[in-house]
Amino acid sequence: MVADICDENGWRLRGARSLAAESLQIHLTGIILPSLCQDDDVFHWVIDGDPMPHYSASRTWEGRATKQSTVSLLVQHSVWFKMATPRHAFLMWIAHNDRMPTRVRLSSWGLGTSTSCCLCDSALETRDHLFLGCEISEQIWKLVLRRLGYTHSAFMTWTSFIEWISLKDSTTPLILKKLVAHATIYNIWAERNKRMHQEISSTPPTIYKLIDHNIRDTILEKKKIKKSFKTLMLSWLRNV
Ligand SMILES: [Zn+2]
Incomplete structure (x- = not known):
């Protein structure tokens, strides 16, 4: 909470790790401390300078999309789609924009950490x-x-990965492909964090089981609102 990061002495923030964070901290030092203000907290949503009466995901997206004209519609539909699991889609978006705090990026912020991959310890963690x-x-x-029924077993580049989740093919339904790709990225990152912060590691087959559970849970949950999701479960189970 905001109250947790300030007291009567001022803001209690850790060092800024990016230009944007530094700008925010400069801004914060120029406003009245929340702990000294007697009014109730309220949310203010402002998109492109327009105050919004409430949060709107579509308006927020439009605001981003106009700023980032390089974002192709293909990628947009691969990352933000109606039936996506929000926490998976969010992480996928951050990863796609190469904003994950990988060890190479942490090191570039001057944190002095090892740049070695948390999973294999034999390459740079990009x-x-x-x-x-x-x-x-x-x-x-x-x-x-x-x-999923594919014969290839890996992706050579991020671009080829994004193309794969963006394009329809005859092997598996596109939506299942996207859900599985998101869940895989999410669980690889979760494994990396567990190894880095808790020194707990799981084997690839165990992580694969977590992905399997994620997908089953997602399909079971979504099929209550969308009947076509029933066929997705059949697609997901056909190669068990
Ligand atoms: Zn590695």
Whole structure:
């Protein structure tokens, strides 16, 4: 909460790790401390300078989309789609924009951490290595892709990965492909964090089982509101 990061002495913020964070901290030092204000907290949503009466995901997206003209519609539909699991889609979006705090990025912020991959400890922990090129991730993708019915077992580049989740094919329904890709990225990142912060590690088959559970839960939940999701479960179970 905001109250947790300020007291009567001022803001209690850790060092800014990016230009945007630094700008925010400069702004914060110029406004009245929330702890000294007697009014109730309220949310203010402002998009492109227009105050909004309430939060609107579509308006927020439009605001982003006009700013980021390089974002193709293809990618937009691959990351933000109606039936996506929000926490998976959010992480996928951050990863797609290469904004994940990988060890290489942490190091570039001057944090002095090792740049070695948390999963294999034998390569630089960049986004592309961690999610696609790492031997651990490759083993997970191999299991996932085989389950979906594909003969290829890995992705050479982030671009080829995004193209794969953006384009329809005859092997598996596009929506299932997107849900599985999101869940795989999410679980690889969760595994990386567990290894980094808790020193707990799971094997690729165990991580694959978590992805399987994620997908089953998502389909069971969504099929209550969308009947076509029933056929997705059949597609997901056909290669068990
Ligand atoms: Zn690795």
